[in-house]
Amino acid sequence: MAVQRSSLRAFLATARGSLRAAIDSSQKITFVIGNESADLDSMTCSVLYAYLRSMSPPRNAFASVYVPITNIPASGIQMRPEFVELFKHANIESRHLITLDDLPELSMIQSKLPPENTNWILVDHNALQGQLGKIYSGRVGGVIDHHDDEGKVPAETGDEPRVVDRSGSCTSLVTEYCRQAWDLLSSSGTPSGAANAQGDSSSDDSAIVAAWDAEAALLGLASILIDTSKLQSEDKTTSHDTKAVEYLEAKIMACPEVSGTYDRNRFYEAMDTAKKDIGRLQLQEILTKDYKQWDEKDEKLGISSVVKAVAFLRQKAKSESIGDDDIDGAFLGALQEFAKERELDLYSLMTTSTSSDGEFRRELLVWGFSEAGVTAAQEFANDCREELGLEEWSGEGGYNGQGDGFWRHVWWQTKVQHSRKRVAPLLRKAMT
Ligand SMILES: [Mn+2]
Structure with a gap:
C-alpha cells in the first residue's frame, strides 16, 4: 500500500511512525541511507527517494514505507548550517529529519531491528560502512550512487534500482530515476479532502500538490547546484545534472507562490554561504x-x-x-x-x-x-x-x-x- 500523497513535512512524520512500528512490533521496514559524511547530497537524495518511492512503491515492495536515514546523530545537524538553511526552503525543520539517534542503540539494534525484517537502499555510496554495515550489509537491496562501484551490491536488485553512474550530484540520478513516478503523482492530485482538511476551501487540489512538489524540488536542487557550482563546473557537471535541474525548476515554475521568489543564483548563493559558515564550529x-x-x-x-x-x-x-x-x-x-x-x-x-x-x-x-x-x-x-x-x-x-x-x-x-x-x-x- 502506498503512502498517501503529502508534503515532505507530513511524510517525514509518517516515516518516523513506521520506524517506531518496526521497532515496537517487528514490522518490516525499508531504509534509504546516504553515506557516512552525511553531506547535503546524501541527505537530500535519501529524503527525496524515500518520499517519492513511498508514494509510488513497486508492486512487490518489501515494506510500505521507505524511511530516509541521515547517517549522523541528530547533534550533527547543527554542524551543517546548509541543512538548516535548506530546511527553511523545503518547509521542514531539523527535528523532522530522521537520524541515527532514531535507531535503537547499537547493543540492542540486532534484536530490535532483526536484519531479516529490514531492506536497505543505499544512495550516494555503494557499500554500507561502519557498525550498520557489519550487521546489515547482507540486506542491501538497491543502490543509486555516483562513486566507484565497489561491487558490494548484488547485480540483481529486482524492483529496486541498481544505478551507479557518473554525475556531479547523486540527487540528479535519484531525480532521473523517479521522474516518471513523480509526474504521475503531480497529475493525480491530493488524497480526497486534503484541501478541506487544510481549512481553506478556496485552495484547490492542484495548487496544494504544486506547492508540495516545489518544496521537494528545492530540496533536490540545493544539492545539484552545490555539487556542480550551479552547473558551471565543467569537471563535475554531467547531462544527468543539467536535465535534473531543468526538471526540478519546471516543478518550481508550476507553483506560482515559489516561482515568484525563486532565482537560481540567489538560491545557490544562500546555500553556498551557509555551507561555508563554519566559523562558530569547534x-x-x-x-x-x-x-x-x-x-x-x-x-x-x-x-x-x-x-x-x-x-x-x-x-x-x-x-x-x-x-x-x-x-x-x-x-x-x-x-x-x-x-x-x-x-x-x-x-x-x-x-x-x-x-x-x-x-x-x-x-x-x-x-x-x-x-x-x-x-x-x-x-x-x-x-x-x-x-x-x-x-x-x-x-x-x-x-x-x-x-x-x-x-x-x-x-x-x-x-x-x-x-x-x-x-x-x-x-x-x-x-x-
Ligand atoms: Mn554525492
Whole structure:
C-alpha cells in the first residue's frame, strides 16, 4: 500500500511512525541511507527517494514505507548550517529529519531491528560502512550512487534500482530515476479532502500538490547546484545534472507562490554561504563535519574534507588553544587528537578555498601514524604526485615531517578537478 500523497513535512512524520512500528512490533521496514559524511547530497537524495518511492512503491515492495536515514546523530545537524538553511526552503525543520539517534542503540539494534525484517537502499555510496554495515550489509537491496562501484551490491536488485553512474550530484540520478513516478503523482492530485482538511476551501487540489512538489524540488536542487557550482563546473557537471535541474525548476515554475521568489543564483548563493559558515564550529567539529572512514583489513583510513583553507584551521586551532601554545603545535595537535581518537593508520585532510584573486584551490595533507600508514602515505606521495598535480605547499607553518612511526606531508593539489571521490580510492590503493 502506498503512502498517501503529502508534503515532505507530513511524510517525514509518517516515516518516523513506521520506524517506531518496526521497532515496537517487528514490522518490516525499508531504509534509504546516504553515506557516512552525511553531506547535503546524501541527505537530500535519501529524503527525496524515500518520499517519492513511498508514494509510488513497486508492486512487490518489501515494506510500505521507505524511511530516509541521515547517517549522523541528530547533534550533527547543527554542524551543517546548509541543512538548516535548506530546511527553511523545503518547509521542514531539523527535528523532522530522521537520524541515527532514531535507531535503537547499537547493543540492542540486532534484536530490535532483526536484519531479516529490514531492506536497505543505499544512495550516494555503494557499500554500507561502519557498525550498520557489519550487521546489515547482507540486506542491501538497491543502490543509486555516483562513486566507484565497489561491487558490494548484488547485480540483481529486482524492483529496486541498481544505478551507479557518473554525475556531479547523486540527487540528479535519484531525480532521473523517479521522474516518471513523480509526474504521475503531480497529475493525480491530493488524497480526497486534503484541501478541506487544510481549512481553506478556496485552495484547490492542484495548487496544494504544486506547492508540495516545489518544496521537494528545492530540496533536490540545493544539492545539484552545490555539487556542480550551479552547473558551471565543467569537471563535475554531467547531462544527468543539467536535465535534473531543468526538471526540478519546471516543478518550481508550476507553483506560482515559489516561482515568484525563486532565482537560481540567489538560491545557490544562500546555500553556498551557509555551507561555508563554519566559523562558530569547534575545530574538532569542522574535521568531523564531512568525514569518511574506511576500515581496510586491520588498517584504518580517515579523510576530512573542509571548505576552508589550512590558514583558517590554523587560526581556529590558535583561538582554541590554552595559554601560549605555539600555533602550529596547536594545529597539528588537533589533527593528531582527531586521528588518534579514531585509531587511524592514515589520516588525510583535504581543503577547498578560493585565493585572493579568485582561483579555486585545494590543499592536501596526508599523515601516516603507524608503520603501515607511513608506508602507504609514502607510496601515495610517489605514485599520485603526477595525477593529482601535487606541489610543495607554501603556506605559513611547516607541516612536513617524519620520525618514529609517523610521516606527514602537505601539498597544493593543483589538479583541482579531483575531489575525495578520486583521492580516497588512491589512498585506499596505497594501503593494500
Ligand atoms: Mn554525492
